[in-house]
Amino acid sequence: MTEQTLAAEPINAKKEDLYSAKPWQLIWRRFSKHILAVISLWFLLILAFCAIFAEFVAPYEPFKVERLRTMAPPTGIHLFHEGQFVGPFVYAMERTRDPETTRVSYEPDTSEPLPIRLFVASSDYSFFGLFKTDIHLFGVEGGRRDQINLMGTDDLGRDVFSRLIHGARVSLSAGLVGVAFAFVLGLTLGSISGYFGGWIDGAIQRLMELIRSIPTIPLWMGLAAALPVVWDPLIVYVLITFILALIGWTYLARVVRGQFLALRNEDYVLAARLSGASEYRIITKHMLPSMTSYIIAALTLAVPEMILGETALSFLGLGLRPPVVSWGVLLQDAQNLRSISLAPWLLAPGGAVVLTVLAFNFLGDGLRDAADPYGQ
Amino acid sequence: MSELPIPNHASLPDDVLFSVRGLKKYFPIQAGWLKKHVGDVKAIDDVSLDIKKGETLGLVGESGSGKSTVARLMLRAYDLTDGQILFRRSNNEIVDLSKLTDREMRPLRAEMQMIFQDPYSSLNPRMTLLELVGEPMVIHGVGNAGEIKDRVAELLKVVGLRPEFINRYPHAFSGGQRQRIGIARALALNPSFIAADEAVSALDVSVAAQNINLLQDLQEQFGLTYLFITHDLGMVEHIADRVGVMYLGRLMEVAPTELLFSKPLHPYTEALMAAVPQPDPRGNRTRKRVPLKGEIANAANPPSGCSFHPRCPYAQAKCSAEVPALRTVAGGRQVRCHFAEELSLVGAVA
Amino acid sequence: MGNKTMTNQNMPPERLLELDDVHVHFPLREGLVKAVNGVSYHVNKGEVLGIVGESGSGKSITARAIMRLLPKRAAAPEGGITFRPRNGETYELSALGRNSRAMRQVRGQHIGMIFQEPMTALSPVHTIGAQIMRTVQLHMGLNRKAARERAIELLAKVQMPRPNQLVDAFPHQLSGGMRQRAMIALAISCNPSLLIADEPTTALDVTTEAQILELLKELQSEMGMAIIFITHNFGVVADIADRVSVMYLGKIVETATVDDIFYAAKHPYTQALLRSIPRLGVDQGRRLPTIPGMVPDPFSVPPGCAFNPRCTHAVAGICDTQVPPEKIFGSQMSRCHFADQFVAAEAAHV
Numbered sequence A: 001m002t003e004q005t006l007a008a009e010p011i012n013a014k015k016e017d018l019y020s021a022k023p024w025q026l027i028w029r030r031f032s033k034h035i036l037a038v039i040s041l042w043f044l045l046i047l048a049f050c051a052i053f054a055e056f057v058a059p060y061e062p063f064k065v066e067r068l069r070t071m072a073p074p075t076g077i078h079l080f081h082e083g084q085f086v087g088p089f090v091y092a093m094e095r096t097r098d099p100e101t102t103r104v105s106y107e108p109d110t111s112e113p114l115p116i117r118l119f120v121a122s123s124d125y126s127f128f129g130l131f132k133t134d135i136h137l138f139g140v141e142g143g144r145r146d147q148i149n150l151m152g153t154d155d156l157g158r159d160v161f162s163r164l165i166h167g168a169r170v171s172l173s174a175g176l177v178g179v180a181f182a183f184v185l186g187l188t189l190g191s192i193s194g195y196f197g198g199w200i201d202g203a204i205q206r207l208m209e210l211i212r213s214i215p216t217i218p219l220w221m222g223l224a225a226a227l228p229v230v231w232d233p234l235i236v237y238v239l240i241t242f243i244l245a246l247i248g249w250t251y252l253a254r255v256v257r258g259q260f261l262a263l264r265n266e267d268y269v270l271a272a273r274l275s276g277a278s279e280y281r282i283i284t285k286h287m288l289p290s291m292t293s294y295i296i297a298a299l300t301l302a303v304p305e306m307i308l309g310e311t312a313l314s315f316l317g318l319g320l321r322p323p324v325v326s327w328g329v330l331l332q333d334a335q336n337l338r339s340i341s342l343a344p345w346l347l348a349p350g351g352a353v354v355l356t357v358l359a360f361n362f363l364g365d366g367l368r369d370a371a372d373p374y375g376q
Numbered sequence B: 001m002s003e004l005p006i007p008n009h010a011s012l013p014d015d016v017l018f019s020v021r022g023l024k025k026y027f028p029i030q031a032g033w034l035k036k037h038v039g040d041v042k043a044i045d046d047v048s049l050d051i052k053k054g055e056t057l058g059l060v061g062e063s064g065s066g067k068s069t070v071a072r073l074m075l076r077a078y079d080l081t082d083g084q085i086l087f088r089r090s091n092n093e094i095v096d097l098s099k100l101t102d103r104e105m106r107p108l109r110a111e112m113q114m115i116f117q118d119p120y121s122s123l124n125p126r127m128t129l130l131e132l133v134g135e136p137m138v139i140h141g142v143g144n145a146g147e148i149k150d151r152v153a154e155l156l157k158v159v160g161l162r163p164e165f166i167n168r169y170p171h172a173f174s175g176g177q178r179q180r181i182g183i184a185r186a187l188a189l190n191p192s193f194i195a196a197d198e199a200v201s202a203l204d205v206s207v208a209a210q211n212i213n214l215l216q217d218l219q220e221q222f223g224l225t226y227l228f229i230t231h232d233l234g235m236v237e238h239i240a241d242r243v244g245v246m247y248l249g250r251l252m253e254v255a256p257t258e259l260l261f262s263k264p265l266h267p268y269t270e271a272l273m274a275a276v277p278q279p280d281p282r283g284n285r286t287r288k289r290v291p292l293k294g295e296i297a298n299a300a301n302p303p304s305g306c307s308f309h310p311r312c313p314y315a316q317a318k319c320s321a322e323v324p325a326l327r328t329v330a331g332g333r334q335v336r337c338h339f340a341e342e343l344s345l346v347g348a349v350a
Numbered sequence C: 001m002g003n004k005t006m007t008n009q010n011m012p013p014e015r016l017l018e019l020d021d022v023h024v025h026f027p028l029r030e031g032l033v034k035a036v037n038g039v040s041y042h043v044n045k046g047e048v049l050g051i052v053g054e055s056g057s058g059k060s061i062t063a064r065a066i067m068r069l070l071p072k073r074a075a076a077p078e079g080g081i082t083f084r085p086r087n088g089e090t091y092e093l094s095a096l097g098r099n100s101r102a103m104r105q106v107r108g109q110h111i112g113m114i115f116q117e118p119m120t121a122l123s124p125v126h127t128i129g130a131q132i133m134r135t136v137q138l139h140m141g142l143n144r145k146a147a148r149e150r151a152i153e154l155l156a157k158v159q160m161p162r163p164n165q166l167v168d169a170f171p172h173q174l175s176g177g178m179r180q181r182a183m184i185a186l187a188i189s190c191n192p193s194l195l196i197a198d199e200p201t202t203a204l205d206v207t208t209e210a211q212i213l214e215l216l217k218e219l220q221s222e223m224g225m226a227i228i229f230i231t232h233n234f235g236v237v238a239d240i241a242d243r244v245s246v247m248y249l250g251k252i253v254e255t256a257t258v259d260d261i262f263y264a265a266k267h268p269y270t271q272a273l274l275r276s277i278p279r280l281g282v283d284q285g286r287r288l289p290t291i292p293g294m295v296p297d298p299f300s301v302p303p304g305c306a307f308n309p310r311c312t313h314a315v316a317g318i319c320d321t322q323v324p325p326e327k328i329f330g331s332q333m334s335r336c337h338f339a340d341q342f343v344a345a346e347a348a349h350v
């Protein structure tokens, strides 16, 4: 009855794959072309692994004080001992004190290699409260003097690398928990604003503008100063993430509201309504699936804000406090000039913050570009 | 204000499918801090029309004249400000759609559907053809998964697409084909009425012709009634049995197609026809074509009296003072002009 | 034709622009898109050349090749483009760099361009007056005061209402039709010899479209400017063009005077397209004659005559293997193996 419009077109298997590829397959296809984003994704996955299994990955306890190993520089990793290949190993460090300046310095003791071993036994820890073990991912065997400090030690002889890994847990989770709070707030208020419009939208918009116009540092200082010092670090931690979320949600709400407004005017949403679809079905079947990729991208881009916020607060001494280890707390140790010139390795947490923030941003950019796989 | 008789449930003539009386839709204009209501866009202001079973009623007019809004009101995509919309269901029951809530409207939606202009935004890109075309059946609980699949395959065949495409996503198709997917979705529940809002305006000449033929075939096959909205006068002359001309939220004239094109009664109809360039260079050279001056007025602040008077070449003092009613004149035509009988206007067709 | 050594010397005196075998290719991941694949045409001083064709046929890309404003993805264009504006100088546009001084001068002074969407050409952060003033100050060496006067004069010339006031308006404060007028004012501000208009009325209402077409015709005869008018609307091209070129898949398939195109087309594609347009007052029966199939995707252009899979006159063994040559019949060119056999045979539709 109708013309032979498509009769002649042969079905091509390769094209058919593309034509019937699921939306997330197309998103992944697009995302994987974004090399920087893929590298960032791997980096963050590894970082997340380290943070989750910090006790296992870190060779030492974060609080273990070594009087005789303060301010030690990073241990060099070698492969050849006296011209002979022995695999990765370190030399023990000889601690010497300059008699005039009383300054401590370390010399490698090259007489004997200390091979780096995987799964070595060291300090005890409990694996998520499930069982007790003393196996660590890597380490060196030997006496107290025989240590591997990939990023040196601090003024109490604590291993910076181990502290960094434990700090990653706190900093990353602060970012994620903060984003989760912000997500709930942003999604709720953003969708109310976008879906209902009218004066509700107007009121929420004004509130968001108000919050965004407040300079953040003084606000943080005010809020953080209100937290009593004696409170349990865990409560402080939750409150800090909540403070971060109170400011961070506006960005997410804006994204959600924008998506709602854009989608509400799509003809396919009207078509669904005209087919008799309920509001619930329209939101869950048509609006949310189109929004998820945008929301995920927006969430990813919001994480670094939170991490930076936590770092800044703790660095200023307003956020988390020792004994909690977070990157901000660690950076507090590097606050004075003396330590920067004498022990630049104490800045390592700063490097971690920069890399992590960059990785989240690249990842978020990649996701955002891939979020709409149907645009051109 | 309308001089058309207002039918009730009992007096609706047998051959009428839709009967709209005194339809109004005002969109609030919001401004300021908390979006205070400061005025109204009178998108539709007193529209009355009847659509007979099996006919195609064309609706033409400049953009912003309210064509889409009329269609959306009739399908109750919007709540109306005022008016009555009688609809004859397939079981001959007559309902006033204007009184129904969203929920009460749902079962009726199977009987009236819409085809959209934009072939890109009218299909959810994240659904396969099976999900898209099958959605109305899922919503109305018609058939199990297997039956739905068979029906979708059949519908695809009906609109000239291959049933093998059932698992593809819309991005695999061209504009004209997407339009056909939209048509298949509209047909899914065997509606009696379809509003086609600029359904071929975004398509290329040759594709538009194919799809127009398809729409006409479907009308014949399934006894469909169309409200066909377009700004292409050539297209409307080809497809419509009767044509309504809209300006600034009001119907200016309704007439059988041939009469409208050969002897328009409203100055706006004449101006619209004069404006459209025809694919006929010799004809264009000889045709009298005085372009209409100015632009369509603001619907938030329409002119007094006849809303067309600031641009009307025949306007007189009365026109700015008195709103003309949509009157029924000789030949079963309706026109909204004080001087319809006195003017002798030129159509596009001799 | 097709002669690479053709230069300015043997360009006839009435010629303004000559394109000789122009190619623009896009090397994409999915394959090579030959968006413009051997286009030759000329424009004489003061004439309107209409270019029609379906979406994706290469109309806009050809225009951008003339302006040397191709998308970055395009491979270096091939072919000769010679331009001789009013000042008598001859430019080999094909040899000029995208950002060379000479090219910028040609773009600013000798060729004006207008688009479908004026907002893409107008800066949203400057008033239209400021934008016109900048161009005339740069290319005509006027001082601020004179430039402002010129801007107002230009706006009056394009029949912008209240030019003295609207000279200070931002583009977003204007309606679609007024924006288009502002863009035309900007394009003609330096008295160009050639105006390239890429679908300038497609987004406008018929009444506004008629106004803009009328305006362009007036400006053209008053300023002695030539126009390349790109559109896919045969009505518009019949209205404004002196000669017409029809494009299909990157090639010009037919060029002739507007009357010959509409009443004596010699290419099956032109004929079929014209038949598929519904026209006022022509009863074509219930079905529109259509072109079977659809435009092939640009990665798989059929060999031989690109139109052969859809052509009712195609002859196997010839049309699907040999690229048809340009056949010349006086002022008419038709790229079909059998063009001579269609003489007047299809001129029936009048």
Ligand SMILES: Nc1ncnc2c1ncn2[C@@H]1O[C@H](COP(=O)(O)OP(=O)(O)OP(=O)(O)O)[C@@H](O)[C@H]1O
Pocket: C026, C028, C033, C034, C035, C036, C053, C054, C055, C056, C057, C058, C059, C060, C061, C062, C071, C073, C232, C298
């Ligand atoms: N930036 C680009 N990258 C890749 N391909 C392109 C690009 N721009 C245009 N093309 C391709 O070139 C061909 C011609 O495009 P062009 O824009 O000239 O078409 P057109 O005739 O102007 O169509 P329309 O009527 O839709 O404006 C098309 O196949 C198009 O897909």
Ligand SMILES: Nc1ncnc2c1ncn2[C@@H]1O[C@H](COP(=O)(O)OP(=O)(O)O)[C@@H](O)[C@H]1O
Pocket: B027, B041, B042, B043, B044, B061, B062, B063, B064, B065, B066, B067, B068, B069, B070, B299
């Ligand atoms: N959702 C809406 N909110 C506010 N104004 C609207 C809305 N939809 C349409 N309008 C206004 O109603 C009038 C008629 O619009 P529409 O029916 O879309 O016209 P057409 O289809 O004839 O181009 C216009 O002035 C338009 O701006």
Ligand code: SF4
Pocket: B266, B267, B268, B306, B307, B308, B309, B310, B312, B313, B314, B315, B316, B319, B324, B336, B337, B338, B339, B340
């Ligand atoms: S009522 Fe007056 S202004 Fe209106 S269309 Fe008729 S003549 Fe023109």
Ligand code: SF4
Pocket: C267, C268, C269, C305, C306, C307, C308, C309, C311, C312, C313, C314, C315, C319, C324, C335, C336, C337, C338, C339
């Ligand atoms: S060359 Fe052959 S296929 Fe091409 S238009 Fe002519 S007859 Fe048709």
Ligand SMILES: [Mg+2]
Pocket: B067, B068, B069, B197, B198
């Ligand atoms: Mg509309």
Ligand SMILES: [Mg+2]
Pocket: C059, C060, C061, C198
């Ligand atoms: Mg184009």
